[in-house]
Amino acid sequence: MSKVSIVKCDSYDREKVYQAVVKACEHSSFPEVQGKKILIKPNILSDSPSEKAITTNPEILRAMIKYVKTKGATSIVVGDSPALHKHGLKPTKSGLYQICEEEGVEWVNFLKGNFKIKLPILEKKITLTSTINDIDLLITLPKFKTHELMITTGALKNQFGLVPGFHKSPQHVKYPRRDDFAKLICGIHTQSKAAFALMDAIIGMEGSGPGNGTPRNIGILIASNDLLAVDIAQATIMGHNPMDIPVIKCGILNKISDTTKFEDMDYTDINANDIILEDYKRINPNKKSNNGDRVKPTFIPEKCILCKKCINICPASALSLVNKKIILNEDKCVMCYCCHEVCPAEAIEIRN
Ligand code: SF4
Ligand code: SF4
Structure with a gap:
């Protein structure tokens, strides 16, 4: 035990x-x-x-x-x-x-x-x-x-x-x-x-x-x-x-x-x-996009400070900087959320 x-x-x-x-x-x-x-x-x-x-x-x-x-x-x-x-x-x-x-x-x-x-x-x-x-x-x-x-x-x-x-x-x-x-x-x-x-x-x-x-x-x-x-x-x-x-x-x-x-x-x-926290803001384990996959990250240009940490960490090379904006190649993204983990500016969201 x-x-x-x-x-x-x-x-x-x-x-x-x-x-x-x-x-x-x-x-x-x-x-x-x-x-x-x-x-x-x-x-x-x-x-x-x-x-x-x-x-x-x-x-x-x-x-x-x-x-x-x-x-x-x-x-x-x-x-x-x-x-x-x-x-x-x-x-x-x-x-x-x-x-x-x-x-x-x-x-x-x-x-x-x-x-x-x-x-x-x-x-x-x-x-x-x-x-x-x-x-x-x-x-x-x-x-x-x-x-x-x-x-x-x-x-x-x-x-x-x-x-x-x-x-x-x-x-x-x-x-x-x-x-x-x-x-x-x-x-x-x-x-x-x-x-x-x-x-x-x-x-x-x-x-x-x-x-x-x-x-x-x-x-x-x-x-x-x-x-x-x-x-x-x-x-x-x-x-x-x-x-x-x-x-x-x-x-x-x-x-x-x-x-x-x-x-x-x-x-x-x-x-x-x-001591269960009923109002705890938890992650929904069943969070899915409309097509049944996990959701892809969303980038918020107004918050982005162009530090490129997301680009450097992305294991799938799914991100690039184009005209001072982070662009996601959805076909490459494996939805690991490493970019979201390292973003220092809350400029990446995982939305339903
Ligand atoms: S979720 Fe993962 S694969 Fe997709 S853009 Fe972010 S770091 Fe790259
Ligand atoms: S890590 Fe966040 S702040 Fe830095 S470039 Fe990427 S989206 Fe912008």
Whole structure:
């Protein structure tokens, strides 16, 4: 049975967060870390100010580093690889890099080395950062957010950050269907040494996530040694049937954890079913265009600042800049929404 701890915490006050993190960890089968090398992986979709709720809040990272130190880890490193990842990335806008410096732990560059591995479930090869070969355990710190492509992004989806930056977006061309992309995520998870997830849901994101939604006070942390169970709790609180979330469905069908039925979860503190946010602005898993496909992105010229981030990330080469406007080639678009994730100006919408 997977223990899931949902703990209340109403602000990012340093001491409050630490006390809540300790409680969440101690009520949810925190792994043995003594004498081990630990990678802590926040979610840095794009290095942005923490009040935008795009990244894991830096105080969550600080609290986890402190907690892992008290449990006797030999060494702690911190890293992630956003889709637009340049060598030498130091996430200072989010404040995550400063926490590493203040706590005396190394920020690792996921682009430094990589290796190819054939993933179970997907049965295809992928490139992962070699950082995971240098560690004993991974602790992931996802953010409670919506996701236009995968409906939610949580503990399992955060594992996609183990694919080094520029290797990410081509995966959307190879696996454009949600179910196949979910197999990719679950396959990566099985190779990741992930031993614990602590989800930052003090302030989450609703609406058009993961990069362009609205911050939403939720006031909790969700923790478990079972990443799938954390995602089920998150989906439940958002008001979804968890089986509508492709990654959760794939994880259950492929038995990636002890949770094969929702009854397998033991809520040690608050039960997710008791705190469902009925008015949460969630992504409709059945959102389709008139012809039955997923919807293609819409570009809003008045908001566009012509930064070209969408063009650079697009794995299908479906975008071009013509007469100071972003033009979409609809025939090429695979509806991965990477452009929407990286747009800094809310100039791309995923409309019904
Ligand atoms: S235009 Fe956007 S949604 Fe379409 S393939 Fe390119 S990045 Fe993906
Ligand atoms: S990423 Fe957004 S702001 Fe930048 S060029 Fe594309 S649409 Fe315009």
